[in-house]
Amino acid sequence: MVIIEALLFTAAFLVVKYFWNYRRFFYLANKVPLSSFDYSIKGLYKVLKADNKTIFRIIREGFANNNVCTKSWFGLFLFVGIVKPEDVKLVLNSKDCLDKPRFLKFTNMPKGSLFGDVEYWHSHRKLLNPYFGARSLRNVIPIFNNKVKVLMTNLKKMEGTGEFNVLYSMTALTLETIIKVMEYDVDLQNQKSEVRDVFIKNLEKFLKIVTVRAFKFWLHPDIIFKSTKLYQKQLETASKTAMGFSQNIIQNAQNLLQEDVNNNERSKTFIRALVNPKNGFSSDEIQDEVHTVVLAAQDTSAIASSSTLLLLAMYKDVQRKVVDELHRIFGKTLDAPYLDYEKINELHYLEMVINETMRLLPVVPYVFRENSVDIGISEGYVIPTGTYIVIPIFEIHRSKKIWGEDADQFRPERFEKENSEKIPSYAYIPFAKGPRICIGWRYAMLLMKIQLANILLRYEVDTSLKFEELEYQFNITMNVSQGYKISLKERIID
Numbered sequence: 001m002v003i004i005e006a007l008l009f010t011a012a013f014l015v016v017k018y019f020w021n022y023r024r025f026f027y028l029a030n031k032v033p034l035s036s037f038d039y040s041i042k043g044l045y046k047v048l049k050a051d052n053k054t055i056f057r058i059i060r061e062g063f064a065n066n067n068v069c070t071k072s073w074f075g076l077f078l079f080v081g082i083v084k085p086e087d088v089k090l091v092l093n094s095k096d097c098l099d100k101p102r103f104l105k106f107t108n109m110p111k112g113s114l115f116g117d118v119e120y121w122h123s124h125r126k127l128l129n130p131y132f133g134a135r136s137l138r139n140v141i142p143i144f145n146n147k148v149k150v151l152m153t154n155l156k157k158m159e160g161t162g163e164f165n166v167l168y169s170m171t172a173l174t175l176e177t178i179i180k181v182m183e184y185d186v187d188l189q190n191q192k193s194e195v196r197d198v199f200i201k202n203l204e205k206f207l208k209i210v211t212v213r214a215f216k217f218w219l220h221p222d223i224i225f226k227s228t229k230l231y232q233k234q235l236e237t238a239s240k241t242a243m244g245f246s247q248n249i250i251q252n253a254q255n256l257l258q259e260d261v262n263n264n265e266r267s268k269t270f271i272r273a274l275v276n277p278k279n280g281f282s283s284d285e286i287q288d289e290v291h292t293v294v295l296a297a298q299d300t301s302a303i304a305s306s307s308t309l310l311l312l313a314m315y316k317d318v319q320r321k322v323v324d325e326l327h328r329i330f331g332k333t334l335d336a337p338y339l340d341y342e343k344i345n346e347l348h349y350l351e352m353v354i355n356e357t358m359r360l361l362p363v364v365p366y367v368f369r370e371n372s373v374d375i376g377i378s379e380g381y382v383i384p385t386g387t388y389i390v391i392p393i394f395e396i397h398r399s400k401k402i403w404g405e406d407a408d409q410f411r412p413e414r415f416e417k418e419n420s421e422k423i424p425s426y427a428y429i430p431f432a433k434g435p436r437i438c439i440g441w442r443y444a445m446l447l448m449k450i451q452l453a454n455i456l457l458r459y460e461v462d463t464s465l466k467f468e469e470l471e472y473q474f475n476i477t478m479n480v481s482q483g484y485k486i487s488l489k490e491r492i493i494d
């Protein structure tokens with residue numbers, strides 16, 4: 001009896017001590033408006049059962065009240081979403097908000113520059129930055145052009161066969177391309193679809209597991225997660241994705257590095273820089289960074305280009321304008337010539353279309369930060385230290401307050417020079433912004449423009465899907481649940 005009393009007393013003491021130590025945190029959190037998330041038993045049961053489609057819906061519902069900031073509690077974890085571009089700007093540029101939330105670190109995603117601690121991130125980002133600048137990227141444009149030609153040969157097989165999910169072809173392309181940029185070769189695009197799609201379907205499953213785990217906080221501790229079937233499934237799916245190639249990529253780069261060392265030159269490619277012992281990265285760090293870049297590059301660009309094709313298939317008038325621009329630049333041809341850096345930069349209307357697509361269908365719908373000091377935002381609210389700050393790109397991109405009554409409509413002309421000048425800074429952030437802006441944004445835009453120019457010159461793209469009927473699911477990235485179903489017909493040039 002005495003022991004139980006002592007235990008109860010200690011437990012009560014620890015609870016009081018916890019709340020006393022965090023009294024400022026709870027005081028400030030209390031002032032932030034509560035989201036419309038359903039905290040009842042029924043609501044929590046819904047989360048317990050949620051699939052990736054429902055998770056997306058639940059997060060969206062949380063922002064329905066349109067406040068400057070909105071909080072949700074998951075146990076003692078405080079999530080605060082911010083929607084005003086000026087607050088987003090403040091957070092994304094603050095040196096005190098560079099970290100990713102602890103809950104993402106529970107997800108066993110590779111701890112490369114995407115999810116690493118700030119110190120770790122800083123050294124990796126510094127090393128990688130020069131290789132993703134405009135000058136260095138000119139060197140990879142030949143790879144992009146070559147890989148897109150392989151894509152075109154493979155798409156020929158789909159011509160006239162009815163609707164198919166173009167995401168699989170796009171993912172095979174982006175995966176092969178990033179691996180080639182890392183100076184290794186895999187032949188995925190030419191594989192039979194059953195072989196090729198194994199990689200892609202496993203990546204999809206892997207990301208679904210990561211998302212489900214991130215949302216179900218009771219699965220965060222490794223000791224619990226590792227005893228679940230989900231963990232076995234995660235290991236199984238990871239080994240069947242591109243992550244299975246990482247050792248070959250690294251080994252190959254180590255061999256190639258010798259050339260740079262012999263010629264006494266700076267490492268020619270980022271993969272050689274990464275494996276260069278002079279830069280002091282451990283083998284685990286190198287492997288995680290390779291996984292990160294492969295994961296970050298492949299799914300994202302494939303979704304963005306598939307989404308663009310899907311919207312162009314729905315909006316034929318816009319497709320016509322893109323093709324007019326292509327004909328103006330390349331002549332009335334079915335076969336795109338080699339696209340160099342200068343030619344790619346002439347594709348202004350195509351760029352507006354890609355921008356408008358990523359506004360309506362942002363590939364990364366939410367980004368997260370954790371603040372190491374209290375952060376004051378609009379209307380006097382203060383986000384207490386240690387909050388998981390949510391930047392809901394999807395909501396910001398669809399906000400009627402920012403974009404007007406037609407915010408839900410596909411209208412690339414918003415990005416015409418004179419109109420885009422009126423878009424508030426940080427209202428359009430498909431690649432995030434600030435010091436942790438997507439390192440691959442230029443890479444992605446160049447590759448997408450080459451792909452789309454090739455496809456749209458040759459094919460008229462069609463779909464039976466309607467924009468208003470699209471449903472979305474959250475797998476860290478955002479996907480259209482129905483798939484990116486399009487059909488291809490050879491274009492008739494008038």
Ligand code: HEM
Nearest residue numbers: 114296297300301304363364367431432436438439440444
């Ligand atoms: C359309 C394509 C892409 C989109 C929409 C996209 C979007 C994003 C976003 C929103 C972030 C910030 C994530 C966060 O702060 O939590 C990010 C980070 C990152 N992206 Fe991308 N990305 C794309 C393509 C790429 C490509 C092609 C690469 C590499 C070749 C890449 C590599 C990375 C890396 C390494 C980071 C982490 C940057 C850091 O924390 O410093 N991404 N991306």
